[in-house]
Amino acid sequence: MKLKALREAFDIWSSQIPREFKEVQNENSADIKIKFVTGQHSDTQPFSRNKIIYAHADTSGVLHFNDDTIWKVYENGDKIMPAAVDFNWVALHELGHVLGLPHNNDIKAPDSIMREDYKNSVDARGFYLRPRLDLADIDNIKKIYGEKVVRQNRTGAKNANSSSSHFL
Numbered sequence: 001m002k003l004k005a006l007r008e009a010f011d012i013w014s015s016q017i018p019r020e021f022k023e024v025q026n027e028n029s030a031d032i033k034i035k036f037v038t039g040q041h042s043d044t045q046p047f048s049r050n051k052i053i054y055a056h057a058d059t060s061g062v063l064h065f066n067d068d069t070i071w072k073v074y075e076n077g078d079k080i081m082p083a084a085v086d087f088n089w090v091a092l093h094e095l096g097h098v099l100g101l102p103h104n105n106d107i108k109a110p111d112s113i114m115r116e117d118y119k120n121s122v123d124a125r126g127f128y129l130r131p132r133l134d135l136a137d138i139d140n141i142k143k144i145y146g147e148k149v150v151r152q153n154r155t156g157a158k159n160a161n162s163s164s165s166h167f168l
């Protein structure tokens with residue numbers, strides 16, 4: 001479930017920029033290393049039970065999820081579970097950090113995925129609605145990576161001008 005959600009989060013970002021992400025099994029060949037860890041986990045940013053941090057990530061390709069979190073991989077229309085944390089939202093947000101985006105707390109972008117304050121995304125009736133990138137997120141990521149250009153080659157197949165990163 002979480003793996004599928006992660007793949008979808010990568011797809012959401014790569015649909016906007018000339019980057020492709022490929023899953024690899026060998027950690028050494030991964031540019032982005034995703035782990036589920038708890039407490040002290042042999043880096044300088046331990047998770048603590050006192051201050052709840054769901055995950056941390058940076059542009060070196062580190063993405064650590066705090067597995068003391070009650071994660072929930074919601075589908076559209078699900079009822080919100082008050083104690084659970086939306087894995088889709090956090091994965092999309094943290095990947096934004098991996099790709100180089102800082103927090104965006106601009107009041108003009110209340111639905112930015114890069115807001116520092118996590119929130120459930122819900123529809124007008126309060127049921128789950130999968131998080132998306134808002135216009136500010138799309139603008140900001142394109143400032144770093146440029147536009148995704150889709151070319152038509154002679155056989156008619158579509159080729160994106162992609163360079164690839166690997167994740168684990």
Ligand SMILES: [Zn+2]
Nearest residue numbers: 041043045064
């Ligand atoms: Zn860590």
Ligand SMILES: [Zn+2]
Nearest residue numbers: 093097103116
């Ligand atoms: Zn963040």
